Amino acid sequence: MNAAQPVTATASPESEREQATRLKRTLLHDIRRSVYVFRIDSGGCNACDIEIFAALTPVFDVERFGIKVVPSPRHADVILCTGAMTRAMRLPALRAFDAAPDPKIVIAYGACGCTGGIFHDLYCVWGGIDKIIPVDVYIPGCPPTPAATIYGFALGLGLLDQKLKATHHVEAEGEQVTVTHPRIPYGLRIALEREARRMAGYRQGREIVENFFILMEQDDGAPIRERIADFLARENDPRLAEIVHRLEEICARGNGGTDQ
Amino acid sequence: MFKLLKEVFRTGNVTVRYPFAPLPASPNFRGKPQYDPERCIACAACTIACPANALSMETDTAAGKRTWQLCFGRCVFCGRCEEVCPTGAIALSPEYELAVMDRADLYQTAEFRLASCRVCDTPFVPKKEVDYVIALLVHAGLPEAEAERRRAVVETCPACKRKNDVPRVGSLGPLHQMGMIP
Numbered sequence: 001m002n003a004a005q006p007v008t009a010t011a012s013p014e015s016e017r018e019q020a021t022r023l024k025r026t027l028l029h030d031i032r033r034s035v036y037v038f039r040i041d042s043g044g045c046n047a048c049d050i051e052i053f054a055a056l057t058p059v060f061d062v063e064r065f066g067i068k069v070v071p072s073p074r075h076a077d078v079i080l081c082t083g084a085m086t087r088a089m090r091l092p093a094l095r096a097f098d099a100a101p102d103p104k105i106v107i108a109y110g111a112c113g114c115t116g117g118i119f120h121d122l123y124c125v126w127g128g129i130d131k132i133i134p135v136d137v138y139i140p141g142c143p144p145t146p147a148a149t150i151y152g153f154a155l156g157l158g159l160l161d162q163k164l165k166a167t168h169h170v171e172a173e174g175e176q177v178t179v180t181h182p183r184i185p186y187g188l189r190i191a192l193e194r195e196a197r198r199m200a201g202y203r204q205g206r207e208i209v210e211n212f213f214i215l216m217e218q219d220d221g222a223p224i225r226e227r228i229a230d231f232l233a234r235e236n237d238p239r240l241a242e243i244v245h246r247l248e249e250i251c252a253r254g255n256g257g258t259d260q
Numbered sequence: 261m262f263k264l265l266k267e268v269f270r271t272g273n274v275t276v277r278y279p280f281a282p283l284p285a286s287p288n289f290r291g292k293p294q295y296d297p298e299r300c301i302a303c304a305a306c307t308i309a310c311p312a313n314a315l316s317m318e319t320d321t322a323a324g325k326r327t328w329q330l331c332f333g334r335c336v337f338c339g340r341c342e343e344v345c346p347t348g349a350i351a352l353s354p355e356y357e358l359a360v361m362d363r364a365d366l367y368q369t370a371e372f373r374l375a376s377c378r379v380c381d382t383p384f385v386p387k388k389e390v391d392y393v394i395a396l397l398v399h400a401g402l403p404e405a406e407a408e409r410r411r412a413v414v415e416t417c418p419a420c421k422r423k424n425d426v427p428r429v430g431s432l433g434p435l436h437q438m439g440m441i442p
Contacts, residue, residue, distance in 0.1 A: 060275070064275065111333065111335060114333030114334070114363075114366065115333040117333075117334055130363065137359055137361055138333055138363060139359045140333045140359070140360075141337070141358065142336035142337055145356055147356060148356045151356075155359045156361075162359070163357050164332065164365055166364050166365045166367050166369075168368075169297035169298075169369070169371065171372045171388070172298075176388065176395075177298075177300075177349075178395065179392075179396055186396070186399050186400040202340075203339050
């Protein structure tokens with residue numbers, strides 16, 4: 001971007017020169033050396049930066065692929081942008097982008113970098129790196145794990161294929177949703193789900209209660225109490241046992257009461 | 261030097277072989293939301309729960325359809341959608357390889373048909389949602405015939421319900437005498 005140009009209030013991404021686009025196509029073929037990465041933190045919360053650092057540690061060790069983080073954009077082949085692109089970081093990011101020699105690959109890192117993430121409608125953010133500079137690879141995640149980072153780099157450098165594809169489903173004729181766990185009375189099911197979530201939180205609670213429903217619905221002759229005891233002995237977790245016993249109590253009350 | 265080498269051999273290789281060998285995610289890892297459109301009733305609970313607005317729904321009454329959309333680029337993998345989904349149509353999977361070259365590939369969409377209001381004939385509710393409500397009523401112990409009778413109530417839009425209520429409320433007599441209004 002030309003320095004004399006006024007800073008406009010609209011989000012118009014800087015367009016790439018055609019030559020740069022052409023060069024980029026051959027970058028991967030012609031590079032034949034390590035890939036140098038310059039990291040721009042355009043208003044991130046640092047979670048992404050911590051994961052990038054984790055990818056550099058011996059466990060994931062991206063340097064074995066020749067991916068190296070450099071301190072100056074003038075050395076960079078890849079520009080890695082984290083954060084939702086705040087108003088204040090727009091010009092510094094543009095300057096860093098312009099300082100990097102062509103051809104360069106821009107990677108939008110994390111949910112914020114891809115689309116603005118949870119901050120997408122804040123007054124002080126542009127909502128994504130691609131509003132300001134052209135992006136080649138998007139790595140979603142909040143934050144992306146080091147493995148996802150490596151995958152994104154491999155994708156950008158043309159080593160792996162893209163797995164995620166856009167999908168569109170159109171409702172088919174006569175598509176219907178059946179009730180889950182039809183053999184368990186409705187009121188009892190709700191009571192169990194509520195109690196499990198109250199005790200174990202929404203995610204683990206759901207998992208526990210689903211396992212409990214499967215146990216209830218099993219039909220292998222053994223009484224339910226034995227099946228549950230078997231299950232708890234297998235899992236060997238006192239926290240799980242407490243929750244499951246609580247669910248059992250509710251079942252006992254529910255069966256004796258109004259519910260079937 | 262010998263000490264160092266001894267340490268090196270004792271520690272062994274800690275680096276994962278990731279891109280060359282699959283790396284399984286740890287248990288309870290929250291990855292890509294796996295969506296099953298056939299189990300979805302387009303009730304929009306997930307779009308209300310989603311803190312990042314990665315999930316959104318648009319109702320097009322003119323065309324009689326509702327479009328559900330999930331943007332993986334905006335998802336923060338919190339699992340609230342999984343929590344609120346009444347049919348288990350969406351659940352987080354351990355899948356984490358989500359990087360894309362094209363922004364359009366970050367979107368997953370599904371289209372649902374709307375049922376029309378029985379009175380004013382305007383589409384207003386997903387057909388699958390009505391069917392699910394009736395199935396739920398039957399499951400909760402209502403006789404099938406009675407549940408089907410209630411379908412007429414479910415398939416009436418709120419505006420028409422209010423209009424229908426006016427003559428009924430009027431026939432009850434003056435409201436202040438009944439103590440409903442002061």
